[in-house]
Amino acid sequence: QVQLQESGPGLVKPSQTLSLTCTVSGASINSGGYYWSWIRQHPGKGLEWIGYIYYSGTTYYNPSLKSRVNISIETSKNEFSLKLSSLTAADTAVYYCARARHGDNQGWFDPWGQGTLVRVSS
Amino acid sequence: SSELTQDPAVSVALGQTVRITCQGDSLRRYFATWYQQKPGQAPVLVIYGKNHRPSGIPDRFSGSNSGNTASLTITGAQAEDEADYYCNSRDSSGNHLGVFGGGTKLTVL
Numbered sequence: 001q002v003q004l005q006e007s008g009p010g011l012v013k014p015s016q017t018l019s020l021t022c023t024v025s026g027a028s029i030n031s032g033g034y035y036w037s038w039i040r041q042h043p044g045k046g047l048e049w050i051g052y053i054y055y056s057g058t059t060y061y062n063p064s065l066k067s068r069v070n071i072s073i074e075t076s077k078n079e080f081s082l083k084l085s086s087l088t089a090a091d092t093a094v095y096y097c098a099r100a101r102h103g104d105n106q107g108w109f110d111p112w113g114q115g116t117l118v119r120v121s122s
Numbered sequence: 123s124s125e126l127t128q129d130p131a132v133s134v135a136l137g138q139t140v141r142i143t144c145q146g147d148s149l150r151r152y153f154a155t156w157y158q159q160k161p162g163q164a165p166v167l168v169i170y171g172k173n174h175r176p177s178g179i180p181d182r183f184s185g186s187n188s189g190n191t192a193s194l195t196i197t198g199a200q201a202e203d204e205a206d207y208y209c210n211s212r213d214s215s216g217n218h219l220g221v222f223g224g225g226t227k228l229t230v231l
Binding site: 035047048049050051052060062096100102103105106107108109110111112113114115 | 164171176212222
């Protein structure tokens with residue numbers, strides 16, 4: 001059973017950089033066919049895709065966040081990470097990591113981590 | 123356009139059938155994926171592809187696509203189906219999978 005678990009600070013100051021890690025168990029992050037993803041959800045709002053990374057290191061980012069986002073992968077630790085810079089209060093959200101898979105005309109995120117609440121405040 | 127549009131809220135009587143819809147240009151080329159999210163929990167995949175259910179998802183959940191509209195149907199809604207439902211698909215260019223609908227809150231009466 002594949003499981004993902006987010007870790008990182010729950011409180012970050014404005015203008016700082018958020019760093020989160022997702023640890024994967026039950027599957028090798030180094031196996032092909034999956035994209036390792038970050039998605040966030042503002043309080044009481046919908047889901048917003050941040051980006052994902054393939055095991056090869058190829059990344060795909062939400063155009064609206066691209067200038068502030070970096071996703072990296074550490075295959076030796078079976079984990080991947082998110083860095084989001086220049087934080088403001090608008091970045092306060094629950095951050096999820098998830099595994100994504102693409103088909104020719106379909107795709108899905110499954111499974112998801114439990115999520116971690118990040119608050120941006122001084 | 124890379125947007126997916128959902129009705130904000132839908133209600134259904136216990137045991138009845140409900141359809142939750144998702145509209146977007148990308149759905150003319152790509153299937154929608156559906157997630158269920160209950161309060162305080164992470165989203166759970168319920169339908170993907172043409173009409174596939176992951177293991178553990180009851181068969182009362184089904185999906186369909188027509189033109190620019192995808193639908194999630196719950197046949198015989200149960201109290202435990204009360205949740206937020208999100209559709210998801212690729213952007214119109216197929217570059218990534220990161221387009222989500224705004225979500226539909228389903229109330230089971």
